[in-house]
Structures are given as C-alpha cells and as structure tokens.
C-alpha cells in the first residue's frame with residue numbers, strides 16, 4: 095500500500111491530506127491506519143519521533159467519531175502543554191473539511207473556565223495533559239464516560255514524567271469497552287506494564303527496532319576534560335557556522351547558565367526549562383522557530399514539545415541520567431527526511447555510557463576530535479567567502495561606488511579581499527590562534543583503570559596525614575589550586591608525612607611549575623615526579639581507605655584551610671583568566 099487513498103480514508107480527510115502536502119503515508123501510518131479503521135481493537139505502536147504518529151492515530155479517530163454528535167468520543171493524553179497544543183492544531187488541520195468538528199485542548203497554566211467552555215461547546219475530541227485533565231474530572235467539568243477511543247501519546251515520556259497515577263485515575267472514568275491506542279518512541283518496562291494493565295490483547299506495530307534511533311541521524315562523541323565542556327561546545331558551534339541546534343543539559347540550572355554564557359559570548363542562544371514562565375517559554379520557542387535563535391539550550395522535559403523540522407545538530411552537553419532519554423534527544427534532529435547529527439561531549443568518566451547507548455540505539459558512535467582553532471578559522475573564512483559569493487549585489491550601493499573606488503584606488507584585488515575578510519576573520523583568528531587542544535586521548539579506558547595508562551605521571555608530595563589530609567581532601571586541594579577537573583587528579587595515596595598522586599602527562603609541566611616555591615603554613619610544599627608508578631595491588635588500597643576515613647575532616651574545616659593555602663603562594667604567577675577575549679559572533683537573522 096502506498097497512497098492515502100488505499101488506506102480507506104474518506105474524501106474530506108483525503109482533501110485535507112492533499113492540502114497538507116502529504117503525498118505518501120509514513121511507515122507507521124501505513125501500518126496503523128488500516129488496522130484501526132478495520133477493527134475496534136487496542137494497539138501499541140512503537141515508532142521514532144518525527145515518523146508521523148499524530149496522523150497515524152488522528153486520521154482513524156476523525157474517520158470513526160460521529161461528528162453530528164456533541165458527545166466527547168475521543169480522548170488523547172499527551173505529556174506536555176506544547177505537545178497538547180501541537181496535536182490539537184494538527185487535528186484541526188486534518189479535520190478542516192469535517193463540518194461541526196470541535197477539538198478542545200486541556201492543559202495547565204491557562205484558564206480552566208475557558209477550557210471548560212470549549213468542552214461544553216460539544217468537543218468530540220479532547221486533547222489533554224494528565225494533570226489538568228484529572229483536575230477537570232474532579233471538578234466535573236468534563237464527561238469522559240462515553241469515550242470510545244483513548245490515545246496515550248508519547249507514553250514513555252508521560253511515565254517518565256510521573257503521570258502514571260494520573261493516567262490510571264483518568265482512565266478509571268472511561269468505559270471498559272473503549273479502544274486504547276498507545277504510541278511511544280521507546281518501550282521501557284514501564285510502558286510494557288501500562289500496556290498490560292490498560293489494554294486488552296493489543297496489536298503491536300513496530301517501525302524500525304524498538305528504541306532504535308532514526309536512520310537519518312549520525313552519532314558522534316568528543317572526549318574532553320570536564321572543565322573544558324563549555325569551550326568544546328563553543329568550538330563545535332563555531333565549526334558549524336549554520337548550526338541550528340538543541341543543546342541538552344541535565345539540570346535547569348546548567349541549562350540557564352550555558353544559555354547565558356553563550357549569549358554573553360555573542361551567540362544567538364536561548365534557554366528553555368521549567369523554571370521559566372509559560373510566557374517566557376512561548377517567546378523562546380517562537381524565536382527558535384523563526385530561527386532568531388540558533389542554539390536552544392534545553393532540559394529534557396522542556397524539549398519534549400519541540401517539533402521543529404530543520405534542526406541540524408543535537409548537542410548533548412551532558413549525557414542524560416537515563417540512557418533511554420538519549421533516543422528522545424537525538425530524535426529532535428533528522429526529522430522529515432532530513433539528515434542530522436547528534437553530538438555528545440563526554441569526559442573520561444562518562445565514556446563507558448557511550449557503549450551502553452550504542453547497544454540501545456543499535457548504532458555506532460564515531461569518536462571525533464574537537465576541531466582545532468585553526469580548523470575553525472578556516473571553516474569560518476570559507477563560510478564567509480561562500481556567503482559573500484552567494485549574496486546578491488544591492489544596487490543601492492551604486493551611487494556610493496565612486497567614493498569607495500576612490501578610497502581603494504591603490505589597493506589591488508588580493509589586498510582588497512584580504513582586508514575585506516579580515517573585518518570578520520581577525521576576530522576568530524585572535525581568539526583561536528593560541529588556543530589549546532581540547533581533546534583527551536581515551537587510552538586508559540574510562541579513567542579509572544589507571545594500571546593500563548602509560549600516559550600519566552606519578553608525583554611525590556611532602557604533605558600527608560600529619561598535615562590533616564585524607565585522599566579526598568588532598569585531591570580536592572590539588573584540583574583547586576591546579577585548576578584541574580574532577581578526573582584529572584587521580585590515584586591519590588596519602589601516607590603519614592607524604593603522599594602520591596597522578597595526573598595526565600600533559601599536565602606535568604603545569605604541576606611542576608605550580609609547586610615551584612609554593613608555601614603552606616610557612617613551609618615549602620614540594621612536589622617531585624615519583625619513580626613509583628603507583629601500581630600497587632588493590633588490597634593495600636582498601637586497607638588504606640579504611641584508615642583514611644578516620645581522618646576525614648568536616649567539610650568546613652577543609653575549605654577554610656584550602657583558601658589559606660591559595661593565599662600563601664609565594665610565586666606571583668597569576669591565575670589563568672578563564673575566558674577573556676572571546677570572539678563575539680555576529681547575530682544572524
């Protein structure tokens with residue numbers, strides 16, 4: 095079957111499909127629509143985001159409900175307000191020739207009386223988020239006792255968001271003989287159990303492999319030190335001048351912070367997370383849809399409603415806690431037949447998660463290097479050259495040409511080109527010319543199996559337990575004074591009057607430089623490279639650990655001592671200023 099006509103939809107619906115410009119039903123539509131039209135049965139459909147699930151349940155529902163009746167016959171539950179509004183808008187388009195059709199959207203954060211009014215007008219279909227729906231039921235503002243079709247859309251996400259109780263409670267108000275259609279991108283155990291609980295002998299439709307990611311998305315990861323995450327993000331953006339992306343962070347705070355930093359650095363970026371008001375979120379989404387925002391920094395929950403087709407890159411600034419969430423993230427790109435890239439910035443301690451994700455999405459990641467500063471300069475220069483080449487000349491300039499020509503009378507073409515491009519290029523060049531390599535080699539595995547690593551240096555330091563350190567506080571202290579990341583100081587071994595620790599070889603010079611003339615409590619703290627490679631067996635470590643615990647100090651005490659340490663440095667080397675002279679990006683429309 096390859097046309098909508100073949101699927102058995104009525105002429106009003108076919109006309110709407112033509113208007114929408116859909117020429118061919120998608121896989122999930124081909125499988126779901128005829129089945130749902132032919133039988134009154136429960137259905138579980140698993141398909142990636144962007145595969146056209148809304149139409150897969152929307153058209154059969156529109157075909158089956160009685161438009162001449164004003165009774166509510168269909169209920170669609172969806173996880174977020176954005177999605178709820180999106181589905182409502184789609185259904186209205188699908189049903190634009192169905193005279194008398196009323197679709198009501200029910201969601202939090204808007205007037206409940208207004209929504210009740212919409213329902214009262216005789217909504218045959220209600221599209222709702224679970225929280226508000228439950229509220230309306232308990233206030234007797236809706237009657238779903240006669241519905242014949244219920245849809246659980248994005249079921250995995252609804253369960254992720256903790257709507258299990260609400261869904262159970264809502265469905266308890268619906269008739270037993272209705273049909274339930276469950277749509278989901280992934281099939282975690284929770285979804286399987288909800289299917290079991292609420293459905294009777296469902297037909298199962300799977301498009302692609304369960305939990306598999308879309309074919310059109312390629313997956314890349316970049317291994318950097320945790321502290322270089324933000325710099326790496328900027329480089330990835332700079333190396334892709336036409337990027338239109340969603341950047342995922344784990345927490346609302348990080349989301350806000352990263353977006354703010356990007357804006358400060360001249361990128362067109364915006365934040366989307368649950369601490370923003372609905373109005374703020376709407377504004378950000380509008381700007382993103384209009385491409386006034388090139389980089390949307392979002393939390394997983396807030397990004398669920400995003401249905402923007404041209405996203406070129408998804409960047410995982412941090413990996414999600416739940417590996418399954420990665421499928422949702424990467425599904426934001428590669429939509430509607432386009433290709434997309436999902437990039438992951440990882441530190442050594444997280445790199446093992448990549449393997450687990452590969453197993454779930456059944457695709458390989460490509461390990462790539464963060465582009466060097468000079469590579470970025472080249473990309474930017476060529477992008478600018480192409481842009482200039484493709485720009486149509488504005489003839490309003492004609493009348494000024496004589497004066498401009500006079501100014502450049504003695505400049506030859508090459509010189510003129512160089513000058514012209516330098517206006518933009520120099521900004522990038524100045525920023526990147528002395529930039530360091532951000533890539534971390536992944537020899538040594540996840541950064542925990544140090545015995546394999548030949549690429550690290552072991553040091554002796556003349557402070558130990560007598561000075562009040564245990565392995566944790568010494569590690570904290572070293573990380574702080576050396577400005578190194580969480581995983582950059584390792585194998586800290588504290589003895590009575592001295593200790594050992596390791597860093598990557600690349601940090602060796604930094605460590606030795608720092609501890610030249612470093613004084614603490616009036617005494618020189620001395621660091622030397624140790625001959626002992628620190629490959630002692632596990633037993634001694636465990637024994638030591640037990641002892642170390644007894645020497646743990648309360649946090650406050652540790653902190654105050656550390657700040658004294660940094661205050662007593664005798665060298666006058668200045669701290670590396672974090673990120674000065676960043677290149678400012680011109681904002682694009």
Ligand code: ADP
Nearest residue numbers: 116117118119120142143144145146147148149
């Ligand atoms: P999903 O719910 O699976 O994530 P959507 O239902 O939101 O996907 O559809 C994704 C996009 O594809 C929407 O913009 C939709 O209008 C479009 N679309 C759906 N079905 C078709 C089709 N048969 N042909 C072309 N575009 C389609």
Ligand code: MG
Nearest residue numbers: 147148247248
């Ligand atoms: Mg959908």
